[in-house]
Amino acid sequence: xxxxxxxxxxxxxxxxxxxxxxxxxxxxxxxxxxxxxxxxxxxxxxxxxxxxxxxxxxxxxxxxxxxxxxxxxxxxxxxxxxxxxxxxxxxxxxxxxxxxxxxxxxxxxxxxxxxxxxxxxxxxxxxxxxxxxxxxxxxxxxxxxxxxxxxxxxx
Numbered sequence: 001x002x003x004x005x006x007x008x009x010x011x012x013x014x015x016x017x018x019x020x021x022x023x024x025x026x027x028x029x030x031x032x033x034x035x036x037x038x039x040x041x042x043x044x045x046x047x048x049x050x051x052x053x054x055x056x057x058x059x060x061x062x063x064x065x066x067x068x069x070x071x072x073x074x075x076x077x078x079x080x081x082x083x084x085x086x087x088x089x090x091x092x093x094x095x096x097x098x099x100x101x102x103x104x105x106x107x108x109x110x111x112x113x114x115x116x117x118x119x120x121x122x123x124x125x126x127x128x129x130x131x132x133x134x135x136x137x138x139x140x141x142x143x144x145x146x147x148x149x150x151x152x153x154x155x
Contacts, residue, residue, distance in 0.1 A: 019068070029103075029119075041139075056070055070147070
């Protein structure tokens with residue numbers, strides 16, 4: 001008997017590579033994509049064979065102009081599949097940047113971003129979808145896991 005839950009084409013598993021960056025006041029950096037309701041942490045999917053910390057750093061730079069070295073994950077978030085997509089997201093600790101750090105958001109047509117800004121922690125639920133806000137709250141707890149590639153810390 002055919003199980004209707006089995007799909008002819010299984011959902012794609014996407015690795016999300018995100019960065020938690022705070023300013024000296026403790027506000028969290030968020031970007032505002034035009035394809036979602038609400039703001040999210042900067043980041044995006046990794047490419048094939050791209051280490052996740054490098055993918056996160058690449059997206060952070062492309063979306064905000066900020067260049068950081070990422071060495072620790074502060075949250076791991078699994079989202080079960082819907083019909084087409086299963087997600088596993090790594091949130092990397094981007095540390096603290098100066099309050100005067102300028103953000104360089106690329107033009108909307110190229111980036112699909114409406115903007116980026118630092119948001120006070122208490123206001124995160126007002127600007128983010130509930131699951132995004134919960135992920136960010138967990139990332140803010142201060143627990144950190146070292147990044148390892150084949151069991152070694154990357155250079």
